[in-house]
Amino acid sequence: MAPRLLGSSQCTFKASSPRYIAEERRTHPVLTTPQELQEAFHQCMPLFIALGDEVRLTIIEALAWPKPLDQHGLNVNQITEKTSLSRPAISHHLKILKEAGLVSVRQEGTSNYYYLTIADSTRVLMNLGFRLQEFIT
Secondary structure, eight states: OOOEEETTTTEEEOTTSHHHHHHHHHHSOOOSOHHHHHHHHHHHHHHHHHHTOHHHHHHHHHHHSOOOTTOOSBOHHHHHHHHOOOHHHHHHHHHHHHHTTSEEEEEETTEEEEEEOOHHHHHHHHHHHHHHHHHHO
16 A cells, blocks of 8 residues: 655655554544444444354355356255255254345245355445444544
């Protein structure tokens, strides 16, 4: 990251230096309010809950593992084979992952295939990280 030019003195500071942070606070008021930070945390709560369980992380690993190119997603039987979990347990945890936006499902005939959909979740988590960093610096 290139140093940012600050102030009229035309001197440069590294973005992580105390002088840079002090100058940023002086010239740019805090953009994230406590209420906005709280809202960002609340938006992430379903993700934290979904990711806070070892069984669900095992399912995410199974869905992320390389598979044949013509296959997009796994059905409950395939996840059972990869994880050694029971079908009811997998269904329960897939529901939580789906509600959190980490997994989506597509139907093919009578089978449901589950696959990772993390783009929106990643944006929500990155927003929280950005707001938190902005708030504390």
